Amino acid sequence: MSLWTSADAAAATGGRAQGDWTASGVSIDTRTLQKGDLFVALQAERDGHDFVAQALEKGASAALVSRIPEGVAPTAPLLIVPEVLPALEALGRAGRARTQAKVIAITGSVGKTSTKDMARTALVGQGRIHAAEASYNNHWGVPLTLARMPAATDFAIIELGMNHPGEIAPLARMARPHVAMITTIAAAHMEAFGALEGIAREKGAIFEGLLPMGTAIIPEDLGTTPILRDAADAAGALVVGFGAQGVAKPLKIMPGDGVLRLHANITGQIVDFTLQTTGAHFAMNAIGVLAALSAAGADVKLAAKRLGDWLPPKGRGAVETLGGIRLIDDAYNANPTSLAAGLATLAGLHGGRRVAILGDMLELGPDEMALHAAVASDPAMGSIDLVHLAGPRMRHLHKALPPEKRGEWAESAADLAARATELVTAGDIVLVKGSKGSKISTVVDALRKSGQTPQPVTRG
Incomplete structure (x- = not known):
């Protein structure tokens, strides 16, 4: 080629x-x-x-x-x-300009990569698909993805990320999407933005790149939703909200053994589909994906059926059996919103003692210690039996937990990893989660190196 x-x-x-x-x-x-x-x-x-x-x-x-x-x-x-780098950007713009593909751009504080992968899976069978690899969503990842795009592409899915103000809009203008989706707004990169409102304004800048008559897919149930809607309106976009209050919404979510079955209304189309995960946050993003694909002209019912083939990527909430335990490997990233989602996933699984092994959440700004301590009040904590913690920030959660839930605390993830097999017992359901920089993934590695071979969980 x-x-x-x-x-x-x-x-x-x-x-x-x-x-x-x-x-x-x-x-x-x-x-x-x-x-x-x-x-x-x-x-x-x-x-x-x-x-x-x-x-x-x-x-x-x-x-x-x-x-x-x-x-x-x-x-x-x-x-x-x-x-x-400017030459790569120019190559990316040229790659975008020469294709007639319907382009979908995705950003958000949580779930960008998994949502992009959902969209790619859902589009299988509906044409030639091009999507960003891994988390290629930054100043070089976006132009690289566009430069790699064949001219004959039918659907392109571009992921946009940021760490500092002013990064999203230039990437969005480069991608020139027909549809732009925001997964959610959460306390991530707070050091750079100071407040959720600043994050919402930066994420909302994705709509500045929309083509004329483009569609903005926004989460409907957030305190910052009005900021996102204002940004979409300023861009002249057609706005589609997803969530419990959206025009794309779940009518019923039915948990099974390691799966979620959904009955949903996608802007007037009723669809039924199954997700190979127990994470309710994945379910909501799947509804947003279907709304985005509908706006891009895809067959929504076929896309919903294909979502059953999607699996959470490694380190982002996949459930697997590992010897005598069930492991939720969610060690790639963490902020208060994604941690709450991970804890809810753990609380929703049945069959054994529920154990959380958590590392520090990074880049939360001056309130980081209070945000860590506040996890003790998360509703899912009532269903979790034991919490092991690593890192100086997580020490504040350790102090805030009731004594009966308080497991080990260690200065570093490496300290916990050295004793990983002592932290769990056969029959446990174990969540491992933390920011990538906390290196809590070393606990997952230690559990895997204990002589056990991961096997897929039996799906219901």
């Missing part, structure tokens, strides 16, 4: 192409580079120019560079530009 010719890439970036080459993909990492890829020498922790020779040896068709690197022949197949 030809994705970029040397002439097309040069025209898109304003660069100078050496040689006559054709790229079948775009890569920023020699470890995952495929033969025929255009290697983009980004400068991040390390300078990508140091890996150009290796990329060409591995079969890259060419490299996007700002200079000829040492050890690379002057006549090597290159696309030479003044700066690599």
Whole structure:
């Protein structure tokens, strides 16, 4: 497949192409580079120019560079530009401009990646689908995703993320979506924004990139919903709310053994579908996805049926059997909203002692200690038997818990991981959750390395 010719890439970036080459993909990492890829020498922790020779040896068709690197022949197949990142952005904009795909952009404080993956799964069988890999949602991830998009794509799903004010709008304008969805607004990156209202305004900036007559999919049941609605109205968007009060809403949610069965109204269409998860937050995002796909012109009933094939990704709430325990691996990220969802998932499972192993929630700003302590009052805590904690912030939760629920507290996740098998017993249902930087995933690794092989949970 030809994705970029040397002439097309040069025209898109304003660069100078050496040689006559054709790229079948775009890569920023020699470890995952495929033969025929255009290697983009980004400068991040390390300078990508140091890996150009290796990329060409591995079969890259060419490299996007700002200079000829040492050890690379002057006549090597290159696309030479003044700066690599702006050139990648230009390549992404050109990739977006040449396709007639219906583009769906997704952002939110929680659930961006899983919701993007839901949308991709739900669209199977309805055309050629292109979606962001992993969590490629930042200043280089979005243009990379767009640059990788084949011109003949029918549906594209782009994930947008941020850490600081002013990041969403430029990405949204680059993606130029027909439909933009916000999963939720929660206390994440509070150090940069100070309040939920600031986060809502930044997330609402996604609507600035909508094409004319575009659709905004917003969570209807939040205190910050009016801010999102105002942002959508300012962009001239058609607004579709999802949630208990939305025009896309669950009519009935029926928990099963490791699954949720839903009966829902998606802007007037009644659908029934099953999700391979017990997390109610996933159910609500699935309803938002179906609303977004409906707005993009997809077959909603077929999409709802396909949602039964979706599974939560590793580290984001998947339930598995691990020896004598059931494990909910939700160790990828955490903030008060996602932690509440994880605790609710744990509380909703039956069959054994419920144990939570939690690491610090990071980037919550000046109220972080109080926010950790407040978890003791979460309604789901009444159904949880024991809570083990790691990190200086989680010490405040440890002190706030009633003595009968108070398990071990350790300064670091590594300390808990060293004793992981002592924290649980056969028959337990175990949630492991914390911010990625808390390294609570080391507890999951320790449980897995204890000699047990994970097996899928039997689905009802």
